[in-house]
Amino acid sequence: MNILITGAWPDAKKHIEQIEAMGHCTVFLQNEADALPCDPTWPVGLICNGLFLHHPIEQFRNLRFIQLTSAGFDRVPMDYVQSHGIEIHNARGVYSAPMAEFAVGSVLQIYKQFPFFRENQKAHRWEKRRDLRELTGRTVVILGCGSVGTECAKRFRVFACKLIGVDIYPRQDERFDEILPLTALDETLPAADVLILTVPLTDETRGLINAARLAAMKPDATLVNISRGAVIDEPALLARLRTTPAFTAALDVFGEEPIAPNSPLWTFPNVYITPHNCFSGENNSLRLNKLIVNRIVATGL
Numbered sequence: 001m002n003i004l005i006t007g008a009w010p011d012a013k014k015h016i017e018q019i020e021a022m023g024h025c026t027v028f029l030q031n032e033a034d035a036l037p038c039d040p041t042w043p044v045g046l047i048c049n050g051l052f053l054h055h056p057i058e059q060f061r062n063l064r065f066i067q068l069t070s071a072g073f074d075r076v077p078m079d080y081v082q083s084h085g086i087e088i089h090n091a092r093g094v095y096s097a098p099m100a101e102f103a104v105g106s107v108l109q110i111y112k113q114f115p116f117f118r119e120n121q122k123a124h125r126w127e128k129r130r131d132l133r134e135l136t137g138r139t140v141v142i143l144g145c146g147s148v149g150t151e152c153a154k155r156f157r158v159f160a161c162k163l164i165g166v167d168i169y170p171r172q173d174e175r176f177d178e179i180l181p182l183t184a185l186d187e188t189l190p191a192a193d194v195l196i197l198t199v200p201l202t203d204e205t206r207g208l209i210n211a212a213r214l215a216a217m218k219p220d221a222t223l224v225n226i227s228r229g230a231v232i233d234e235p236a237l238l239a240r241l242r243t244t245p246a247f248t249a250a251l252d253v254f255g256e257e258p259i260a261p262n263s264p265l266w267t268f269p270n271v272y273i274t275p276h277n278c279f280s281g282e283n284n285s286l287r288l289n290k291l292i293v294n295r296i297v298a299t300g301l
Helices: 012-021 078-083 096-111 114-122 147-157 182-191 211-216 234-243 284-299
Strands: 002-006 025-029 045-048 065-068 087-089 139-143 162-167 178-181 194-197 222-225 248-251 271-273
Touching: 002 012, 012 025, 012 284, 045 284, 065 284, 096 114, 096 147, 096 222, 096 248, 096 271, 139 147, 139 182, 147 162, 147 194, 162 182, 178 182, 182 211, 211 234
Parallel strands: 002 025, 002 045, 045 065, 065 087, 139 162, 139 194, 162 178, 194 222, 222 248, 248 271
Antiparallel strands: none
């Protein structure tokens, strides 16, 4: 198989010789926005992330296999992929552990007021807080019960939380108290002390967390978004944050990234912002390398 590999796979060059020893031919493109190093009809397989943001998929006329380095499919024209019978895989499981740890850490920093104590440390100020909250006994609703959502459930379970999953594929899973269908979202939200968003961005999930659903949540609920920014109706979220100071949000993803310097999100005391960083973990490369090499072995092309 002729494979075009991009720098979206950080360790690609360490594994090209191994891939070629399997009988494949490879070319490498460091920056996906640059000109292609080969005729677009040459590759049968691609290992990439946002390549189609810069190079129309239609020009890859012999394409039969895509391995993404991302967990999401939202940078890929999936209608075209499916209609042309192209085999496609994401990096499922590679980033799940650090993302789940990030979700737990986000809630803990809010419940335990870590930013407050950090600022006091800087000011050499000794001041106690008597309003710290406990995770024990809280209801955590996880919207999206795939690999990331399941890893979140495993970790919140350690804190003796009640775990309710909401997913398009409801099922029995010992790591959740229950997994409900997406149609049960509205009846589930009022019970949520914490809402974790791990759903992929699709036409069905865009704007899923709208004004009505935000209003249905508890005034002191915590929203954690580690999926995609557009899953939330941002103007509705701004309104909820502005009118309900006890409502908190830990946001790692946004509809437009980076967010503008004048975005009001920066200034809300009940918002905790990170720059699409929740997936980062020192073992990602090991997991991604193993996944990609094994996938190429298994593809049979």
